[in-house]
Amino acid sequence: MNTKTEIDTMLQTIFPDMVQWRRYMHMHPEVSFQEKETSNWITQRLQEMGCKVETDDSGYGLIVRIQGEKPGPTIALRADFDALPIQDEKECEYASTVTGAMHACGHDAHTATMLGIASYYSSIKEELHGERRLIFQPAEEITPGGAVGMIANGVLNDVDAIYGVHLWTPLPYGMVASKGGPFMAAPDEIYIDIKGKGGHGGLPHETVDSIIVGSAMVQALQTIISRNLNPLEPAVISIGSFHAGSTANVIAERCKLVGTVRTFSEEARIRIKERLHAIVKQTAELYGAVAALDYRYGYPTVVNDPIEAERFFKVAPDQFGHAAVQQSPLIMAGEDFSYYLQKVPGCFMFVGAGNEACHAVYPHHHPKFDLDERSMLISAKLMITMAEDFASENKRS
Numbered sequence: 001m002n003t004k005t006e007i008d009t010m011l012q013t014i015f016p017d018m019v020q021w022r023r024y025m026h027m028h029p030e031v032s033f034q035e036k037e038t039s040n041w042i043t044q045r046l047q048e049m050g051c052k053v054e055t056d057d058s059g060y061g062l063i064v065r066i067q068g069e070k071p072g073p074t075i076a077l078r079a080d081f082d083a084l085p086i087q088d089e090k091e092c093e094y095a096s097t098v099t100g101a102m103h104a105c106g107h108d109a110h111t112a113t114m115l116g117i118a119s120y121y122s123s124i125k126e127e128l129h130g131e132r133r134l135i136f137q138p139a140e141e142i143t144p145g146g147a148v149g150m151i152a153n154g155v156l157n158d159v160d161a162i163y164g165v166h167l168w169t170p171l172p173y174g175m176v177a178s179k180g181g182p183f184m185a186a187p188d189e190i191y192i193d194i195k196g197k198g199g200h201g202g203l204p205h206e207t208v209d210s211i212i213v214g215s216a217m218v219q220a221l222q223t224i225i226s227r228n229l230n231p232l233e234p235a236v237i238s239i240g241s242f243h244a245g246s247t248a249n250v251i252a253e254r255c256k257l258v259g260t261v262r263t264f265s266e267e268a269r270i271r272i273k274e275r276l277h278a279i280v281k282q283t284a285e286l287y288g289a290v291a292a293l294d295y296r297y298g299y300p301t302v303v304n305d306p307i308e309a310e311r312f313f314k315v316a317p318d319q320f321g322h323a324a325v326q327q328s329p330l331i332m333a334g335e336d337f338s339y340y341l342q343k344v345p346g347c348f349m350f351v352g353a354g355n356e357a358c359h360a361v362y363p364h365h366h367p368k369f370d371l372d373e374r375s376m377l378i379s380a381k382l383m384i385t386m387a388e389d390f391a392s393e394n395k396r397s
Contacts, residue, residue, distance in 0.1 A: 002124060002127070004318075004319065004385075007120075007381060007384060007385070008381070010120055010123070011116065011120065011377055011380055011381060012377070014116045014119050014120060014380075015116070015376070015377055017115075017116070017119070018112045018113060018115065018116040018373075018376050018377075018380075019112070019373050019376075021045065021111070021112040021115050022108050022109045022111075022112035022373060022376065023093075023094035024041075024094075025038065025041075025081070025103060025108035025111060025112065026094045026095075026096065026102075026103050026108045027094050027095070027096060027097050028041075028096075028097065028098065029083030029084075029096050029098050029101040029102050029103050029108070030082065030083055030098075030101065031082060031083050031084065031085050031101050031141075032082040032083075032138065032139040032140070032141045032142040032146075033059065033082075033138065033139045033142065033146075035059075035060045035081060035082055035138045035139070036060060038060070038081055038082075038138075039055075039060035039061075039062060039081075039136075039138065042062055042081065042111060042115070042136055043055075043062060045115055046062070046064055046115070046118055049115075049118055049119050049122050050122055051064045051066070051118055051122060052064070052065070056149065056150050056153055056155065057149075057153055058146070058148075058149025058150060058152065058153050059138050059139060059146055059149055059150075060138040060139075060146075061135070061136060061137050061138055061146055061149070061150045061155070062135075062136040063133065063134070063135060063136070063150075063155055064118055064133070064134040064136075065131055065132075065133050065134075066118070066121045066122060066125060066128065066131065066132045066133075066134065067125070067128075067130075067131050068125055068126075068127070068128025068129050068130055068131065068132075069125055069126045069127075069128065070127070070128065070129045070130070070395075071129065071130065071395070072128070072129025072130025072131075072391050072394065072395050073129075073130045073131075073160040073161065073390065073391055073394045074130055074131040074132075074133055074158050074159050074160050075130065075131070075132055075133070075159070075160060075161050075162070075163070075387040075390055075391060076132075076133040076134075076135055076155070076156065076159045076161070076162040076163075076340070076344075076346075077114065077117060077132065077133070077134055077135065077162070077163055077164070077383050077387060078114075078134075078135040078137055078162060078163075078164045078337065078340065079107075079110040079111045079113060079114035079134075079135070079136055079137065079164075080107045080110055080111070080136075080137045080138070080139075080140035080146070081107050081108070081110070081111040081136060081137070081138060082107055082138050082139050082140055082141050082142075082146070083096075083101050083102055083103045083104070083107065083108075083141075084101070084102060084103070084104045084105060084141055084365060085100055085101055086100070086101070086102050086104045086365065086366075086367050087099065087100055087102065087367055088101075088102035088104075088367060089367040089368050090359075090367075090368050090369075090370060092370070102367070102369075103369075104364065104365050104366060104367065104369040105141070105364045105365060105369070106166065106167040106168075106169075106353065106364070106369075106371055107140065109167050109353070109371060109373065109375070109376050109379075110165070110166070110167065110379075111136060112376055113165070113167075113376045113379045113380050113383075114134055114136060116376065116380050117132075117134065117380050117383060117384060118134055120380070120384065121134075121384075129391045129392075129395050130391055130394075132387060133155075133159060135150065135155055137150060140335070140336050140337075143189070143296070143297075143298050143299065143336075145299060145336035145339070146336065147336040147337065147339040147340060148336070148339055151339055151340065151343060156340065156343050156344055159343075159344050160344065160345075160390070160394065161308060161344060161345050161346055161387075161390050162340050162341070162344050162345075162346035163308075163346055163347055163348075163349070163383050163386045163387060164337045164340070164346070164347075164348045164349070164383075165348075165349050165350070165351050165379045165382060165383055166335065166348070166349075166350055166351070167350075167351050167353040167371055167375050167376070167379060168350040168351065168352060168353060168354075168364075169352075169353050169354040169360050169361070169362070169363065169364065169369070169371055170354060170363070171326075171350055171351070171352035171353070171354060172352045172354050172355065173352050173353060173354060173355045173360075173372040173374060173375055174320070174324055174352055174378070175324050175325075175326060175351075175352035176312075176316050176320060176324060176325055176326070176349060176350065176351050176352065176378065176382060177325070177326040177327070177328035177349070177350045177352075178304065178309055178312045178313075178316075178327075178328055178347060178348065178349040178350065179304065179309060179327055179328045179329075179330075180304050180305070180306040180309030180310065181303060181304060181306060181309070182264045182265075182301050182302070182303050182330065183301075183302045183303065183304050183328065183330070183331065183348060184301065184302035184330075184331045184332075184333055184334055184335050184338070184348070185234075185236075185262040185263060185264055185301060185302075185330070185331065185332045185333065185334055186262070186263050186264070186269060186297075186298060186299060186300050186301045186334060186338075187260055187261075187262055187298040187299060187333070187334030188260065188261040188262075188263075188269070188273075188295065188296060188297050188298045189258070189259070189260055189261075189295075189296040189298060190237075190257075190258070190259045190260070190261060190276060190293065190294070190295055190296070191256070191257075191258055191293070191294040191296070192214075192217065192256065192257040192258075192259075192280055192291060192292070192293050192294075193254070193255075193256055193291065193292045193294075194210045194213050194214055194217070194244075194254065194255040194256070194257070194284060194289055194290075194291045195210065195253065195254055195289060195290050195291070196208035196209055196210035196213055196251075196252070196253055196254070196255070196287070196288070196289040197253060197288075197289075198210075198250065198251055198252060198253030198254075199250075199251050200249065200250070200251070201248065201249035201250055201251055202249070204251060207251040207253075208287060208288045208289050209251050209252070209287075210244055210251075210252045210253055210254055210255035210289060211244045211245060211251075211252050211255055212287060213255065213283065213284055213287045213289045213291070214242060214244060214255035214257055216283055216286075216287070217257065217279065217280060217283045217284075217291070218239050218242070218257065220279050220283050221237050221239070221259075221276065221279060222237065223279075224237060224272055224275045224276065224279070225237055228271060228272075228275050229268055229271065229272070233264075233265065233268050234263075234264055234330055234332075235261070235262060235263045235264070235268050235272065236260070236261070236262040236332055237259065237260075237261050237262075237272065237276075238259050238260050238262075239257050239258070239259035240258060240259055240260065241256070241257065241258035241259070242255070242256075242257055243255070243256045243257075244256070261273075261276075261295075262332045262334070263301070264301050264330060265301075273295050276293055276295060277293055277295075280292075280293045281293075298334055299334045299335065299336045299338050299339065300338040300339065300342065301338060302334075302335050302337055302338040302341060302348050303338065303341055303342075304341065304346070304347045304348060305341065305345035305346055305347060307345065308345050308346050308347035308386075308390075309347050311347065311386060311389055311390065312347050312349055312386065313325065313327075314389070315382070315385050315386055315389050316382065318385075319381060319382065319385055320378065320382075328350060331350075333364075335348065347386065349382060349386075351375050351378050351379045351382060352375060352378075353371035353372050353375035354371070354372065355371075355372040358370065358372050358373075360372050
C-alpha cells in the first residue's frame with residue numbers, strides 16, 4: 001500500500017479537480033429526493049475515471065465497487081449529495097445558480113471528496129487488499145433519508161466496516177474530531193394543530209384564542225426538559241415555527257406549531273413523547289381548545305463502534321498530529337449515517353472546515369454558508385487511512 005507521503009502526493013494531484021467538482025455542484029444544487037441531474041453528473045465523472053457505476057433502485061443513489069487484486073475485507077465509504085431549500089446569499093463566483101436551493105451543509109464537498117477517493121483507489125487497484133465500496137447517497141437532509149432505501153437494496157451486503165465524514169465549520173480547518181458510542185442526536189419532528197374559536201378582536205370573551213393556547217403550550221413544553229428528565233440527560237425541544245392569524249382585529253381560530261426533539265437515549269425519547277402528548281392535550285383543555293400532536297420519528301442516534309472510534313484516535317494523530325485531534329462533545333445535529341452504523345461497525349468523523357480568512361464562519365444551514373476547501377484533502381486522507389488501517393488488520397489469504 002502507498003506510504004503516507006505517496007498518499008499526500010496523489011491527493012494533492014487530484015485536489016484541483018476536487019475543487020472544480022465541488023464548485024460545479026455548489027452552482028447546481030438539487031434538494032433532497034430531487035437529485036436526478038446531480039446523480040447523472042456524478043455518474044459521468046466516475047465513468048471518466050473508468051469506474052463501473054451501479055444505480056440504486058430506491059432513488060438517485062450510486063455505488064462504486066473498486067475491487068483490489070489482493071484478498072481482503074470489504075470497506076464502505078459514504079458521501080451524501082443533496083442540497084437544502086435555502087436561498088444562497090454569498091457573493092462569489094460559485095454561488096448557487098438555482099433560486100431557493102443551495103449547498104448549505106457541505107454535501108457538495110463531501111461528494112467532491114469521494115470522487116477524489118474514487119480516483120485515488122482506481123489508480124492503485126493492483127495494490128489494494130479487498131473491495132472499497134463507495135456510496136454516493138441522496139436525501140440525507142429529509143426523513144426518511146436516503147440511507148434506508150440503499151441499505152434495503154443491499155448496499156451493505158458483505159461490508160465489514162464503514163466510515164463517513166462530515167465537514168464541520170464550527171471546527172477550525174486542520175482539526176478532526178470524533179468519539180466512541182453515542183455521537184449525534186436522534187432528530188424527531190413534532191407538529192401541533194390547535195383549534196380554538198375565532199372571533200372579533202374586540203370581543204375576546206366570545207372566543208377561544210388559539211394564539212394564547214399556543215403561547216402557553218410553547219412555554220409548558222420547555223418544562224419537559226427542565227422537570228421531567230434527569231438533568232444529566234442531554235435533550236432539546238425547540239419550536240421553530242408558530243403560525244396563526246392573518247390580520248389585526250381577528251382572533252385566530254387555528255394555530256400550528258412545528259418543532260424538533262433531540263435525544264441520545266431511547267428512554268429519553270419515549271419519556272419526552274409521553275409528556276408532549278399529555279401537555280398538548282391538557283393545555284388545550286385548560287383554555288377550552290382542542291389540539292392534536294403528530295410526533296414523527298427521525299433518524300436514530302449516531303452511535304460509533306467503540307473499536308472503530310479507537311482506530312480514529314490511533315490513525316488521526318499519526319496523520320495530522322496529536323494537537324489536531326479532538327474528542328468531540330455530543331452533537332445535537334442528526335445524521336442518517338446512523339442507519340449504516342446499526343448494521344455494520346464503523347465510525348463517523350468531523351473534519352474542521354471553518355476559516356475566517358475564506359469567510360467560512362457561518363453555521364451550517366445558513367444562507368452564507370461556505371467552507372475551507374482544503375478540508376476536502378484532510379477528509380479524503382482520513383477516510384483512506386481509516387480504511388487501509390482496517391484492511392491491514394484484516395487481510396485474508
